[in-house]
Amino acid sequence: MAATESEKLNSAERLPREGGGEPAYYVSTPIYYVNDAPHLGHAYTTVAGDVLTRWHRQRGEKVWYLTGTDEHGQKIMRTAEANNVTPQEWCDKLVEEAWKPLWEHLNIANDDFIRTTEKRHTDRVQEFVQDLYDKGEIYKGGYEGPYCVGCEEYKLPGDLIEAEDGTRLCPIHKKPVEILKEENYFFKLSEYGPKLLEFYQSNPGFIQPESARNEVLNFVKQGLQDLSISRSTFDWGVPVPWDEKHVIYVWIDALLNYATAVGYNENPEKFEGTFPADVHLIGKDILRFHAIIWPAMLMANDLPLPGRVACNGWLMVGGEKMSKSNLTGIKPQDLTSHFGVDAYRWYFLRAIAFGQDGSFSWEDFTARYTSELANDYGNLASRVAAMVGKYFDGALPAATADSDAEKAVQVGLAKAVAEADRKIGDELDFQGGILAVFDFVKQVNGYITEQEPWKVAKDRSEAGQARLATILYTAAESLRAVAVLLNPVMPDTSQKLWDSLGAEAPLGALADQKVQEAGEWGRLPAGTTVTKGAVLFPRLEEPKKD
Numbered sequence: 001m002a003a004t005e006s007e008k009l010n011s012a013e014r015l016p017r018e019g020g021g022e023p024a025y026y027v028s029t030p031i032y033y034v035n036d037a038p039h040l041g042h043a044y045t046t047v048a049g050d051v052l053t054r055w056h057r058q059r060g061e062k063v064w065y066l067t068g069t070d071e072h073g074q075k076i077m078r079t080a081e082a083n084n085v086t087p088q089e090w091c092d093k094l095v096e097e098a099w100k101p102l103w104e105h106l107n108i109a110n111d112d113f114i115r116t117t118e119k120r121h122t123d124r125v126q127e128f129v130q131d132l133y134d135k136g137e138i139y140k141g142g143y144e145g146p147y148c149v150g151c152e153e154y155k156l157p158g159d160l161i162e163a164e165d166g167t168r169l170c171p172i173h174k175k176p177v178e179i180l181k182e183e184n185y186f187f188k189l190s191e192y193g194p195k196l197l198e199f200y201q202s203n204p205g206f207i208q209p210e211s212a213r214n215e216v217l218n219f220v221k222q223g224l225q226d227l228s229i230s231r232s233t234f235d236w237g238v239p240v241p242w243d244e245k246h247v248i249y250v251w252i253d254a255l256l257n258y259a260t261a262v263g264y265n266e267n268p269e270k271f272e273g274t275f276p277a278d279v280h281l282i283g284k285d286i287l288r289f290h291a292i293i294w295p296a297m298l299m300a301n302d303l304p305l306p307g308r309v310a311c312n313g314w315l316m317v318g319g320e321k322m323s324k325s326n327l328t329g330i331k332p333q334d335l336t337s338h339f340g341v342d343a344y345r346w347y348f349l350r351a352i353a354f355g356q357d358g359s360f361s362w363e364d365f366t367a368r369y370t371s372e373l374a375n376d377y378g379n380l381a382s383r384v385a386a387m388v389g390k391y392f393d394g395a396l397p398a399a400t401a402d403s404d405a406e407k408a409v410q411v412g413l414a415k416a417v418a419e420a421d422r423k424i425g426d427e428l429d430f431q432g433g434i435l436a437v438f439d440f441v442k443q444v445n446g447y448i449t450e451q452e453p454w455k456v457a458k459d460r461s462e463a464g465q466a467r468l469a470t471i472l473y474t475a476a477e478s479l480r481a482v483a484v485l486l487n488p489v490m491p492d493t494s495q496k497l498w499d500s501l502g503a504e505a506p507l508g509a510l511a512d513q514k515v516q517e518a519g520e521w522g523r524l525p526a527g528t529t530v531t532k533g534a535v536l537f538p539r540l541e542e543p544k545k546d
Helices: 005-010 040-057 074-082 087-105 119-134 189-202 210-221 250-255 268-274 284-300 332-339 341-351 362-392 404-426 430-451 462-486 491-500
Strands: 025-033 063-070 112-115 138-148 178-187 243-248 279-283 308-312 315-317
Touching: 025 040, 040 063, 040 279, 040 308, 040 315, 040 332, 040 341, 040 404, 040 430, 063 087, 063 250, 074 087, 087 112, 087 332, 112 119, 119 138, 119 243, 119 250, 119 284, 178 243, 178 284, 189 210, 189 284, 210 284, 243 250, 250 284, 279 284, 284 308, 332 341, 332 362, 341 362, 341 430, 341 491, 362 430, 362 462, 362 491, 404 430, 404 462, 430 462, 462 491
Parallel strands: 025 063, 025 279, 063 112, 279 308
Antiparallel strands: 138 178
């Protein structure tokens, strides 16, 4: 029987590790270039990684989530010079004043933050490259070609676009390329084309989405060129260990962070229990580095390959990729100050299918916030807490016999849990998983509207009060499950709901609740004290203008 698309995606998930024991579910973001402060595009990928790793933690798995900064190369050197500081001073300032504070602000629960200027990284990079050189995988040669400093990459002539005046431009940065001629060291990348194609064939889930996989396959089938892995016209980088007139090409340096951060050549036990990554989250503009160069480097040094390279699309503003160089970068704090951090985390994964390009607008964010977060979800939580307080003095009543209406809610929850767990935890379909949970929220709202507990409350008979108890227990128990399912996406809001339901005393910490068990009905015990806390999603002020 042919494998389903889901089976293909999942085939790369939990990789066997050497040394036994439970492997860590290892997820990485790109390490971000610190030529400027982070914008929405950087935060989009990092929040996605945070949601994915929180989800796996709530499956009860060991997890390792890595992010960091890429601090070498010509672009950093030039930026520092323009600001009259050394490259190291520039990097230190940006990391400590912009990058780390933003991840803390966005509630990113990364396990490590690696900087490529750290000794734990640079020493290991030199060792890795030295090993390749000793194996005959690297040789000295010359090269001349168009180079984009923004991408830190030699471009093929066919990749360039032409300005009206005939100037050849980088297709990503829309800036002129420089023609560089250098004597460099080269990695024998051309020899790895057949091995890569065989690997892609055997691991169809390695590159996502399908459009990215097709791009890589077509590129490799055309034949690969050997890769220049050193630069000799500037010195801001990791020195080539056998020839310190050269520094190691910034992308070779950068890609190795995924190994050096988890103990390569330093902590064998940690390395064997973590490496390789289960998921590399990247932007599509760095796809070839991660799907071609990185696995070829690992093959050359006899190291295992990652489970998958998951490529997110671009955030677009006015039809252009959001970036500082295009002057379309928007600070995440501009949005969190208006909508809140949890709404920010939710919006981009809810509004944009991961792997596809998406556009941002204040109007769309405002509309979704009001309709889905405030009206559907927040209002449901407020109504249920208020009615338990009004009709049962805040003590969650016990449900009696379930009718078909309650059974339908229970079935709906089981479906939502299974779908959200598969889509978010396995397929990286964040939008689909979030929609599954919010479809259930709508179902519970519909249930309350149909059952009309405010009318049932007027029936003071034993049967009437029993029916009211069942309705409100069903709604509260549904919210218990929603809090668990949305905790990886909106941790602060979910904690507020968990506290409102009084769930911590009987059930334990929210972070310890397993997402795959959230649909087990009846976990919230009767008698639990339910309180109406602050509004989960306050009414917005007048939206700001673009």
